[in-house]
Amino acid sequence: MKNIVFDTGPIITLSLNNLLWLLEPLKKKANARFIIPDAVKVELIDRPLKTKKFKFEAMRTTRYIRNKILEIKGGEDIEELTTELLELANHCFKAKGQWIKIVHYAEIEALALAIKLKARVIVIDERTTKQLMENPKKLKETLARKLHTSIHVNKNYLKRFLEKTKGIKTLRSVELVTIAYEIGLLDKYLADIPEARRNLLDSVLWGVKLSGCAVSTREIDQIIKIEKPFL
Secondary structure, three states: OEEEEEOHHHHHHHHHOOOHHHHHHHHHHHOEEEEEEHHHHHHHHHOHHHOOOOHHHHHHHHHHHHOOOOEEEOOHHHHHHHHHHHHHHOOOEEEOOEEOOOOOHHHHHHHHHHHHOOOOEEEOOOHHHHHHHHOHHHHHHHHHHHHOOOOEEOHHHHHHHHHHHOOOEEEOHHHHHHHHHHOOOOHHHOOOOOOHHHHHHHHHHHHHHHOOOOOOHHHHHHHHHHOHHHO
16 A cells, blocks of 8 residues: 655645545555655644634544554654755755755655655655656745745755655646536536636635635636536
8 A cells, every 4th residue: 555645734725615525535546655744743732632613624624543544654764865855955055145945844854754754656746856856956946036035056056856756746736626526526516607617626726726726827727727527
């Protein structure tokens, strides 16, 4: 059975759209274990339980951990690799003489867990980490545009980071809901309106985008175009 590691973002995105229930049928379809590291569990459960605003959301999520739909993995070896990856990632790009902190602990612990488990897929909605892994040149351009300055690249650290994460593919919540749409999991939401299937897909794609998934309007249009045979 293969392992698929989740960062915090996609789970929150699904929860905000009342789509956490998709995890169980998607897990069965993929014949995979859905795994989160300790830091993600803290962000999903421990911290929100101490708040008024997100307590109920955290309580809903605990059900998926209790039922082993989401499994928790941790350990000193994961922490050590996380620290190493953080050091590499946050010293890849420099602006005006200062290193740019581009990633945070939980998402990198998820990546470290994926490496340790030899997982081929990590589900992450964060654009920066995805670009660092898949298109660092594009990330450099994005940083230069946002910071309005030239960006220096530490080629040695970037090379080492890419070597460690080589072979790991990223998925976002937008891909998860698209798969769910394709296999009919969302059909129960079809409404008696014109172009019902197209509107269903459009609504769920925009739902995850507006809940935090890093997906562009252009990408949404492309997905709808690709999915046209299903509409």
